[in-house]
Amino acid sequence: MNNFEYKQAGNTKNAIELINNTPDAAFVAGGTNLIDLWKYDLTHPSGLIDINHLNENAEITTLKDKKVRLGAAARNADTAYHPIIEGRYPLLSKAILAGASAQIRNMASNGGNLLQRTRCYYFYDADVPCNKREPGSGCPAKEGYNRIHAILGTSEECIAVFPSDMCIALAALEAVVNVSGPNGDRSIPFEDFHRLPGDRPDIDNTLGKGEIITSIDLPEEGFSEHYSYLKLRDRHSYAFALVSVATAFKLNGNVIESARIALGGVSHKPWRSIEAEAFLKDKEATAENFAAAADLILRGAKGFGSNDFKIQLAKKAIIRNGLMALNPESQLPGALPSA
Numbered sequence: 001m002n003n004f005e006y007k008q009a010g011n012t013k014n015a016i017e018l019i020n021n022t023p024d025a026a027f028v029a030g031g032t033n034l035i036d037l038w039k040y041d042l043t044h045p046s047g048l049i050d051i052n053h054l055n056e057n058a059e060i061t062t063l064k065d066k067k068v069r070l071g072a073a074a075r076n077a078d079t080a081y082h083p084i085i086e087g088r089y090p091l092l093s094k095a096i097l098a099g100a101s102a103q104i105r106n107m108a109s110n111g112g113n114l115l116q117r118t119r120c121y122y123f124y125d126a127d128v129p130c131n132k133r134e135p136g137s138g139c140p141a142k143e144g145y146n147r148i149h150a151i152l153g154t155s156e157e158c159i160a161v162f163p164s165d166m167c168i169a170l171a172a173l174e175a176v177v178n179v180s181g182p183n184g185d186r187s188i189p190f191e192d193f194h195r196l197p198g199d200r201p202d203i204d205n206t207l208g209k210g211e212i213i214t215s216i217d218l219p220e221e222g223f224s225e226h227y228s229y230l231k232l233r234d235r236h237s238y239a240f241a242l243v244s245v246a247t248a249f250k251l252n253g254n255v256i257e258s259a260r261i262a263l264g265g266v267s268h269k270p271w272r273s274i275e276a277e278a279f280l281k282d283k284e285a286t287a288e289n290f291a292a293a294a295d296l297i298l299r300g301a302k303g304f305g306s307n308d309f310k311i312q313l314a315k316k317a318i319i320r321n322g323l324m325a326l327n328p329e330s331q332l333p334g335a336l337p338s339a
C-alpha cells in the first residue's frame with residue numbers, strides 16, 4: 001500500500017508553496033508517465049500536488065512581440081489543433097500528433113511532455129540494476145538488448161534516449177522554457193533544458209528543486225512554409241521513435257537561407273545540430289547537401305550492437321526529411337520522395 005497525500009493547487013504560487021512544503025511530493029497534471037512509473041514501483045511520492053487547475057498556465061496566446069506562449073498546463077491535443085499552432089508552427093503540430101495515442105494526447109500536458117522519462121526497458125524493470133534509477137548500480141542496456149537506445153551523446157553510465165516527439169520540434173524551433181520556483185522566475189533556452197547523461201543519468205533536465213514549468217515560448221519565426229517531421233518506428237501508431245527528424249527551412253528559390261534540424265530517438269536529449277545547420281546555409285537544397293549535413297550530425301555516432309542500424313537509418317531519415325520539408329504537401333501518404 002502506497003499512502004500519499006493529495007493536494008490541489010489553486011495557482012502557480014500555491015503550487016510552489018505546496019511542493020516545497022511537502023517533502024518527496026510530485027506534481028501531477030495528465031499523469032500519463034507519472035502513474036506508469038508509480039505502477040511499476042519506480043517512484044513513491046509522499047504526496048501529489050494536482051496542477052490541473054492552474055488556469056493562468058492553460059492558455060495558448062500570442063505575445064506583443066509576435067512570439068507565441070504555450071501554457072504548460074495546456075493539453076497536447078489542444079496545442080496541436082490550436083489554429084495558431086496549425087497555422088504558424090505546423091512542424092510542432094505534426095510532431096505532437098506523431099506521439100503516443102489520441103487518448104494520451106488528450107490528457108498529457110505540455111509541461112509534462114518535457115518531463116517524461118526514458119522508456120528504456122531496463123529502467124522500467126525494478127528487478128535489474130539501472131544507473132538512471134540508482135546511480136552506480138550499472139547499465140545492463142550497454143551489453144544487453146539495446147535496439148531502442150542512443151547512438152549520440154551517450155556515456156559509460158547510460159545510453160537511454162529521451163522519448164518525446166513534441167520536444168524535437170521545440171528544439172528545432174528554438175523554444176524557451178519558462179519556470180517559476182522558490183527563488184523566482186527564469187527562462188531556459190530549450191537547448192539547455194534537457195541534459196546528456198554524463199555521470200549523472202538520474203538527472204534528466206535542469207529544472208531546479210521546487211520549480212514548476214509555467215509556459216513554453218515559441219519565437220516569431222515558425223518555418224510554416226518548409227518543414228517536415230518524420231518519425232520512424234516499429235509500428236505506425238502508439239510507438240516511440242527509433243529515429244525521428246524535425247527539419248525546417250527558410251528558402252530563397254532552392255537556396256537555403258536558414259535551416260533547422262533536430263533528431264529524436266537517438267540521444268538522452270533532443271539532438272539539434274548547429275554545425276549541420278550552418279553547413280546548409282546558402283547551399284542548394286539537394287539530397288547531396290542533406291547527405292553531407294547528415295554525415296556532420298552523425299560524425300560521433302556509436303552503436304551498441306542491436307541499435308547499430310540506427311546510424312544508417314538516421315542518415316536516410318535526415319535526407320528524406322530534408323526533401324519532404326521542401327514541399328510539405330509531399331508528406332501526404334503515398335507521396336513520399338525517395339532518398
Ligand code: SF4
Pocket residue numbers: 118120121122123129130131132133138139140141142157158159160201
Ligand atoms: Fe538505466 Fe540508462 Fe542503462 Fe537504461 S540505458 S539501463 S536507463 S542506465
